[in-house]
Amino acid sequence: MADERARIGMVDDHELTIRGLRDSLADHPDLDFVASAPTVAELFDATTDLDLVILDLRLRDGSSPVANVEAIRARGLDVLVLTSGEDPFLVRSAARAGVLGVVRKSQPIDAVVDAVRSAARGEMVPTIDWAAAIDGDPDLAAVDLSPQHRRLLTLYAAGETATRVASTMGISPETVNDYLGRIRLKYADAGRPAPTKTDLYKRALEDGWLPFPRRRRKS
Structure with a gap:
């Protein structure tokens, strides 16, 4: 990509952050800030002709970081996370979903631009914050769930009954209970029991399968 401009898209719902990055990248002829949107779906409604998507982890629509990363990667695009970094769980889940790196918004702008440039080339962007979020808590061992188990967990854990989950997924209630037993066993084996x-x-x-509850604004 030495003779081409890397096409950058951004998913963030903070206008100040978007303007700041757009203006900063404008000073670099090899980086082209193409589009931004508050959700992944809206970005792809605007364009899919991109080389890299910069993603904020906590969006107002409450979407899961894992789901957002997977949706972007399903388009064959790389992802760089740009976040305030206040929630290590969200950082962990995004890292496991296959992002190229996680950069704090508080980093100097030159460091952020360098990270964008590296990610646009398809290079990993390792940071201390990223490594600490993934490896710093031994009690949060990874649990590998199949897509079917993951979908069932998100439905059930979000409040659906076993009967409703069975109807939604087109399986029997007995299968739902069997899957729940397997999921609980995997978490127990990882040292993270989930009996209830x-x-x-x-x-x-x-693990990022469900979005964190939105913080209520003070009135």
Whole structure:
């Protein structure tokens, strides 16, 4: 990509952050800030002709970082996370979903631009914050769930009954209970037991399968 401009898209719902990055990249002829949007779907409604998507982890629509990363990667695009970094669980989940790196918004602008340039070339952008979020908590061992198990967990942990989950997924209630037993066993084997529905909800939050509840604004 030495003789081409890398086409950059951004998913963020903070206008100040978007303007700041757009203006900063404008000073670099090898980087072309093409489009921004508050959600992944809206970005792709605007364009898919991109080389890299810069993603904020906590969006107002409450979407899961894992789902957002997977949706972007399904388009054959790389992802660089640009976040305030206040939630290590979200950083962990994004890292496991296959992003090229996680950069804090508080970093100097030159460092952010260098990270964007490296990611646009398809290079990993390792940072201390990223490594600490993934490896710093031994009690949060990874649990590998199949797509079917993951979907069931997100439905059930979000509050659906086993009967409703069975209807939504087109499987029997007995299969739902069997899958829940397997999911609980995997978490128990990882040292993260989830015997109750509330525990499963916590695990789904920790691993990024469910979005964290939005913070209420003070009136």
